[in-house]
Amino acid sequence: MTSITSVTRAPRLSDEVARQLTAAIRSGEFAPGARLPSEKELAERFEVSRMVVREAMSRLKSDELIDTRQGLGAFVAAEPGRGLFRLEPDPAIAKDLHDIFQLRVAVEGAAAGLAAVRANRRELAMMRACLREMKVSVAGREDDIEADNRFHATIAQASRNPYFDRFLTFLGANLHGAIAKARSNTAARHPRSVLAVQAEHEAVFAAIERRDAPAAEAAMRSHLSAAMERLGLGPFTGARL
Amino acid sequence: MTSITSVTRAPRLSDEVARQLTAAIRSGEFAPGARLPSEKELAERFEVSRMVVREAMSRLKSDELIDTRQGLGAFVAAEPGRGLFRLEPDPAIAKDLHDIFQLRVAVEGAAAGLAAVRANRRELAMMRACLREMKVSVAGREDDIEADNRFHATIAQASRNPYFDRFLTFLGANLHGAIAKARSNTAARHPRSVLAVQAEHEAVFAAIERRDAPAAEAAMRSHLSAAMERLGLGPFTGARL
DNA sequence: GCTGACCGGTTATCATACAAGTGGGAAAGC
DNA sequence: GCTTTCCCACTTGTATGATAACCGGTCAGC
Incomplete structure (x- = not known):
């Protein structure tokens, strides 16, 4: 066993969903104020359970990228990413x-x-x-x-x-x-x-x-x-x- | 009806749980590296379902306050809050x-x-x-x-x-x-x-x-x-x- | 025309179950 | 006694189904 390295742990599904949704919002695919597809629909589209989608949405909520209201749906925040300043984990460059x-x-x-x-x-x-x-x-x-x-x-x-x-x-x-x-x-x-x-x-x-x-x-x-x-x-x- | 004001909408349970857990970590009640109680135990302590706890934890994860590993548990990050700078939503003061x-x-x-x-x-x-x-x-x-x-x-x-x-x-x-x-x-x-x-x-x-x-x-x-x-x-x- | 009950759709929450990963201890083998 | 192996309890991750709360629109009834 010469070239052993740390195995790539399977990423959590909710991480992946959150990543994709975040990218979609930041890229403007979902404009500010627009309504996201329902949890049910997203779950079907990503082929995961509704819970996974909910966890991902929960993260977007805490990042103030979206805003959800019971009975209405989830909406892209007016100023996505306001109230949050992030740095990449390890600025290697x-x-x-x-x-x-x-x-x-x-x-x-x-x-x-x-x-x-x-x-x-x-x-x-x-x-x-x-x-x-x-x-x-x-x-x-x-x-x-x-x-x-x-x-x-x-x-x-x-x-x-x-x-x-x-x-x-x-x-x-x-x-x-x-x-x-x-x-x-x-x-x-x-x-x-x-x-x-x-x-x-x-x-x-x-x-x-x-x-x-x-x-x-x-x-x-x-x-x-x-x-x-x-x-x-x-x-x-x-x-x- | 003289002093009517906007009703206080019931806060989401996961918000409240996330808030309390965040406070506990920031206050040092859970030291860096320490293991948090299991989801089951937290659910019982907060008197909510495990789902609610999971959503709250999901947010702490995205804030890099905790780190979870399947089969092991959730642990407070080495440097809680690193990589994230937040401002209160509306600095009224x-x-x-x-x-x-x-x-x-x-x-x-x-x-x-x-x-x-x-x-x-x-x-x-x-x-x-x-x-x-x-x-x-x-x-x-x-x-x-x-x-x-x-x-x-x-x-x-x-x-x-x-x-x-x-x-x-x-x-x-x-x-x-x-x-x-x-x-x-x-x-x-x-x-x-x-x-x-x-x-x-x-x-x-x-x-x-x-x-x-x-x-x-x-x-x-x-x-x-x-x-x-x-x-x-x-x-x-x-x-x- | 207006009111109010109702309906379909959505999120919020709950309960339960199973899959998968982890660590420790029991049990087997020596 | 010591080591190795295997099993089991516990934990997180995911799935499923159900109920409650909530919203906007519809439409019968007046």
Whole structure:
């Protein structure tokens, strides 16, 4: 047995039905406001039980692609996909990774600017603690991703805008896996870049601490843009603040 | 019959079950990786049929909150909610509206900066056309929301980053309803503010046309921040670029 | 012309049954 | 005692059929 690989598990029927219906709606085959065929009819067309169709519809409902009313039928939502922002599970393509990271740079930069205005003593103390912790690690020639993430998360919270916080957490969760992979490819970080990261972090914090919003935003963008380059994603190429 | 109001339609059972399960997972009652009770057990606990539970689970699956495997059970995802960013259907609260709009300011500002670098001739022509169209409307003392939206959408596309584009479309869809309501409250726009809007748009376009990214970003932020104030949402309070 | 009961079709829910996958433990073999 | 095999309980996936609630239109009755 030489070329064994993971077997392809049979996909669930409801997944497949949901996929096809979603595609049909997104492609405009069913226009907004149009009525979908009845569950019975769809069940016959897909050659599955009505339950499978119902489960698929249930998912479309939670994605706000359709709207159902008892006795009437299922209708394509006026704005299909509103209220929902999705990212593909694992952005393997470097271009996508670059684009998502770019979005993060913009948002987290603005978050740092807000944090400079709004951060309270507790949050400043937290950032300071993270910096200290990372500094210790730098001395030991390794990086402390844990403290790094905490530092960024604290800034997001200090923006006092829960939507910034939530969106950055969301982007982070989607980037972390890909970043870890990219990092393992480019071998371990050089001690030099560890030092650079530390300096960048300190620049961000210094600006926040002295309540200098533009400087904080610029420092954060500069830091993240440098991080992009370290990961081999190319520069930010946005506005140089 | 004085105080008649729209009746509260009985919520679907599967909605309610999905809501409670989602809350339980988000609150950490079921930790990541933990196994949920079986469908049978949940059905008994909620006093509904197994079908209802299955439909609810189906939605949690599509939200990537849980993962099910035949014969084993349902498990909370390692990172619940990763890959999905949701906004509440109708952010009625002014604070939320302000926060979401603030996020838009940050992202669309950056998009304008990117557009200044990357916009091609076709996109510049499109922006110019929108400006002309709005100018005509200004002369007639009314605003052209259609052309306004198209102008902003073109800038988002010109950023050449599909994630900026998609995210701004997403935010726009969620804000439009609330904005329309806020606008009807503050009566019709004054002719003065219509003129101001036109001037702001032209400033944004001028910066993009001369490939001045920082100026484009600043102009867009200034424009959107002014829009926030016109809607009674307060200023942006971010970094002044 | 208007009202109101009725009807066919649709979704929502329930109950039950069977198929298929999983893991553990009983039972058999050594 | 140890290993291997097989069986069984449990779980999710799918199918079927039935009932309730709901909706829009129809049509008899007035």
